[in-house]
Each structure stands twice: as C-alpha cells, then as structure tokens.
Amino acid sequence: MHPADRRYTKTHEWLKVEGAEGRVGITHHAQDHLGDVVFVELPAVGKQVKQGEQLCVVESVKAVADCYSPASGKVVKVNKRLADSPELLNKDPHGEAWIAVIELGDPGEVSSLLDSASYDKFCEEESGH
Amino acid sequence: MEGLKKTPLYATHVKHGGRIVDFGGWALPVQFSGIKEEHLAVRNAAGLFDVSHMGEFIVQGMDALALVQRVTCNDIAKGFPGRVIYSPMCNERGGVVDDLMACCLEDGGYMLVVNAANIEKDFDWVTSHARGMSVTVRNVSAETGEVALQGPNSQAILQRLTDTDLSGMKYYRMKEGARVAGIRATVARTGYTGEDGFEVYCDAEYTPDIWDAIMDAGGDYGIVPCGLGARDTLRFEASMPLYGHELDDERTPLEAGLERFVSFDKGDYIGREALARQKAEGVKLRLIGFETVDRGGVPRAGYPVVCDGSVVGKVTSGNYSPTFDKNLGMAYVPAELAEPGRELGLDVRGRILRIRVVPLPFYKRGARK
Incomplete structure (x- = not known):
C-alpha cells in the first residue's frame, strides 16, 4: 500500500531519488500512528545530516516524534508549507507533504533501504496483526 | 495487549476500530476516528467515552458522612441525596492523595468516584481512616461499568432512552435507579470535558x-465514540486537573487553584491545618495557564519554564488546543510570576520560546460564539 517508486526506513521515513537528490518525507503508516499533526520543526537548509540522524521533529496532538534522515547529505530544500499547514502530513504524506530535499552524499546508501513490499511487511509485523 | 486489565467494553472498542493502548495498566482506546475530530464532536455535538476504569467506593453506615468529611476538603455536609460534590482528598501536608466526586446516595451513603490509577491507594487511605467508626467501605470498581456521554446534544440523546x-x-x-434503555443505572449530570453531559453507571455486564443503545440513539445527533486522547485534550482546555499532572502528593489544592473546593469552616479533616497555614501565609507556587507567543513547538508535560535565564517551573500539561487552534499549557511557577499577561520562557528541546500567562480556565462552556 506504500508506493513502489521510493525506498523506506524502519523508522518510517521515505526517500525518493531524483537524480543526485533525494526527496524525504514520513510514511502513511507513520502519520496514521501519529494522528493529527500540529507542528513540524523543519531542518535548516544547508544542514549536513548522516543516514539515521535526526532530521526534524513532527508533533501530533498525541506525541512528539523524531524523524530520521534516510540518507546522508546536505539539506538543500525544505517544504515551508508545512510550517503553516502541518495537517498536510496527514492528508498527503507521500506527495505534497514532503519534508526536505537532500543532496545525496552517498548514493550507495539507497540500497540499504527497504523497498515498498518489504516496508509494507515490516509495518504489518510491527502492528502485530 | 496481554496482561492488561480490560473494561467490559474492550470487545466493543476493538469492533469499532478503537486504537488500543496501555493506559496505566488498562487496555483502552486512545482514539477512534482521530483525537481532533472526536474533540470537536464533543464541543459541537456529542461523544461517548468508556470510563469504566474509574474507581467507585460505596461508603455506608452511621458514620458514613463523618468518614467522607474526614478524608475530603470540600464540605460534603452541604450534600443531600441526588447531589454530587467534587473534592480534593488531601494528606496531612495538604498535598493531594487524589481528587474525587462524592455522590450522595438516597440511603444516606456515598459513592466516591476516584481515579483508576489510584484505586488501591485510595481504598487503603479511606479505610485506614475509618478505624473505630461505624462504617463500611466497599470497593465496587470491578463490578461497576461507566460511560460518559458529553457534548451539547447529550440531553437530547439520553432522553430518548430514559x-x-x-x-x-x-x-x-x-x-x-434510573432506567437507560431498560437497564438499571445511575445517571449523573457530570463530566470531564467542560461540556454539558452525563455519566452513566451500571452493572459491568x-x-x-x-x-x-447510546450510540444508536445519538446517530441523528452526530455522536462519535471517543478515546482517551480526546478526553485529555477536552479536560485540558477546560483546565480540569489531572492527577499525576496538576495534582500530586506535594502540590496543594490552593496552589492548584482549587480553593473553592476547600472548606475552612466544616470542622477538622486531614490536611486542614496545613492548608489553613498555607492560606494564611499565602501560596508560594501557583498553577498558571499560558499560551505560546513564538512558534516552534507544542508545550508538553515536563518542559521547563524559564524566567531571566533560570528555570522557575515545569509544565504539568500542554498540548495543541483544537478549539482555539493555539498551543496552550499549564505549569506551576512562583506566585509572583503568575499574573495574567506576564511573559515567560518555555524550553522546547533547548530553544526558548516566549509564552504568555493567561487566565484559567482556557475554555468555559457558553463563553465562546
């Protein structure tokens, strides 16, 4: 049920490779578990991140969640719409509510991420049913 | 969810898509359709909550009133059959053991309704102060079910069934002894949301x-099933204290802004002396409400409140408020910093956001619109 055009982390982020860059967001599964998103603390443009490091913070009514970078590199763009409309993350987590674009430091990292079928399976197992 | 206590409604919640979580050892739904949607349904129409995990004690006998008076701060002698009185229950230092509702029964006894997490502690507390009295205290929590129907349409919905x-x-x-959908029940016009509503007690089964029956009767009135998430955001907006957050063994009802539930002329009771002393000396800490001035995060319980570079307090509850579309919080701070309008700082993940003290409660029924 998660789109096949991108890769996934076990911490519920997605990465879509676009040439030398990667677009990053949180998954449908993640937003569903968080519930109503009310604040996104966006990363700074220019920030250097390593794969698995904290990229930003997403807050829902229910919880505060760290969002981790699926790949190493430099943040070159952030989705400023999320500052005013955090609820977009519930409506369109795989599309309009992308969080950041990263200039990929090591394109080889992408193969370490899950494909959509494996990620779907992982979510199912994690939910325990 | 193995090993967790279940209310009689567990299967009902699973059937209706409730997202079950571990709430202090209870398997309860945190949400059904979504916290925000459920929250707004209660403000504008109606919502139904399972509150069967709450504790109920029946106090009966010649000294029933004497015992209840001894363990509460409010004057329960003002009660009469059919009246419900809210009261803190204090320790000798004036700190709060729990807060409860004393329901005055037809036979002269009382039903004390206490927080789920405190049932054993409260029962020990109450019974330990009953020694030498002609009174029985029965913990009927396990055999008592309770649902809360809350929201402006509550009366219309429940009236269809009784x-x-x-x-x-x-x-x-x-x-x-009311009948709701043919079932014997106790109906109280109480709640924990800041809206009109009813709490219905019945045999667990x-x-x-x-x-x-209530969900069916409420179909035309916009009723939705609600979870603990909305229960918390609703009580938070109404600034009703939650034990373990605004209330604990250390903080007193006077510091918590609950003075109207503390009687100083009902005679002696546990904590009276400490509370009278604190009232005479003036409280050093006070519970404030605040809203964020800067953007940059949602206040959460435990976040430090700062003033001129020093930590002066701690958030007790904080969240995004669906009704006001603002980020709000409550915190204990030194009394001299508690006046509405004052600006303080909030440490959100190492960044200091400006916050402004605002009067409590945030939300009062009928004050909006």
Missing part, C-alpha cells in the same frame, strides 16, 4: 448494551 426527566436535572445532580 423516562427520567433530564431537563429537570441540574449540573452535578444525579438519579439512582450491561455496559456494552448501554454503550450500543
């Missing part, structure tokens, strides 16, 4: 029938 005249029932009044 002959008891609800329009004549005032806030904080109750009716024993009939709770699913009452739940289904």
